[in-house]
Amino acid sequence: MRNKELNRDRVSFFLITLPALVLYSFFYIYSVALGFYYSMTNWDGLSKAFDFVGFSNYGKLLTNKAFFSSVSITFRYAALMVLCTIIISVLLAVSLNSIRTFKTFIKSVFFFPAMISSVAVALIWDQIFIRALPSLASALGVQTISSPLGDKTNALYAVLFVNLWQSLALPTVIFIAGIQSIPDELYESSVIDGASMFQQFRYVTLPYLVPTISINTILTLKAGITSFDYAKALTNGGPARSTMLIGIKIYTDAFGDTPKFNIANTESVILFLIIAVLSLVQLSISSRSGVNKA
């Protein structure tokens, strides 16, 4: 009797996991395998027949200037994004956590950008760059400023600004959670020891936030390297390819006017490898530092 019940339970547990196993294997693992496979063919994405060409697409990309420029733009973008995100959202979290009046209202204001669609955010800022900057300039009596999106030295930073405007909310919430998990006694004893507010931040808050900083770094790094929506809606890679992030390049290569589906897949495999390596490095660094291990 007891055995029969145990078996029945085992079977139901297994059946419960089955749809997840099937869906995940089919759409995730099979697709990734398919992506690897396409990266070793000469398929443009449209023709009926194609051949297996081994690693020659990888060889081609290693000597391709446009690809390397995309990679370097993407790294610059992701590095700046991580830097700005960590600094600004730590400051915001510490500030938001310490206020007493209108706390909920002010927190909600800062969370608000996370509610809007990225496309709407991008197009609203696009209009502000086009319409508001010139009138702001003329009101201040300075030289006319045109939209930074049309200028190849500034476009990437303008895209990053719009991206940050929306994406800071979530890391800030995670940092607030991190700060709230710091034991109060530590602050109390630091006050007794005569620590100033800055010293409290430097010697109590910050060390305790190291694990949270590494979570946010991984999440932001991945978001930065795969960033797509803002550049797609704002500049589509222009002007003069100055915002051709790797995500945009993959999309353009796969579905553009002259499709190179095999090359696009090769690029995404390389992107996958970059992310895997960076995540592993980051994980091994963060498991060696921080209060939890010290």
Add this chain to the structure above:
Amino acid sequence: MINDRREKVFWHSLRNTLLLLGMVLVLFPMILVVTNSFKTLEEASKSFFAFPQSVNLDNLRELLNSQNYFRYVGNSLMVTAVSMLAVVLFIPLVSYAIARNMQRRYYRFLYIYIMLGLFIPSQIILLPIVKLMSRLNMLNSWGLILLYITFSLTRGVFLFVNYIHSLPIEIEEAAHIDGCTVLQTYFHIVIHLIQPMVSTLVIMDVLWYWNDFQLPLFLLNRSREMWTLPLFQYNFKTEYSFDYPMAFTAYLVSLLPVLVVYCFSQKFIINGLTAGAIKS
């Protein structure tokens, strides 16, 4: 002591300046969107910053009269609601099975297998999936829904397995002794204990499905009648390139459902996300 107070005043005023600046930066674009949506194109081009001379609802009327707009709203609602329902039914249950059988090899494997998704950028899956879905004749809302369910697995299972681990197992064991089956135990007991995490999941995933741009762009951009709202917003730029008061009106109306959800669940959003973050 006086130094202390002076330091406090200094940091507090720095903090308040920072917060004020941030709030202006967040609210300023939104105020411009609201004021300009009440203007005619002519009025808006004369002055982008001025308050509208009258409350002109023509943009709103025109938007609501266009049949396509409702089709896009309907598509977005359908995709978001069906995906969310499936995910809420499905992910906690799978996580329950994994969390309570971690000692078995299959479930440990399944957990790690699903966590691999954390390292996989969307691009590498999306390209082959577009070809796969087109072969299966699934470049439509149903295909999109299936993908949302699958792509929600990694984060959802991660949050729930850890959460269920932290729950006491004794009640379930008692139910088991009383003869409850796995599903009975789940639907009578576990489901009530995981409510906080369910609301976190709903908020994060509803925001994602409703606002997502990349997946619909890859899957649905070619067939107009299947567009979701973000695709409509994206294509708006090219179609009505100069009528930005109209575009702003469209953004505002798309924002309304989210705003309603936000007002009702604001407590859950920040507290829930906080709870989720601590667990992770």
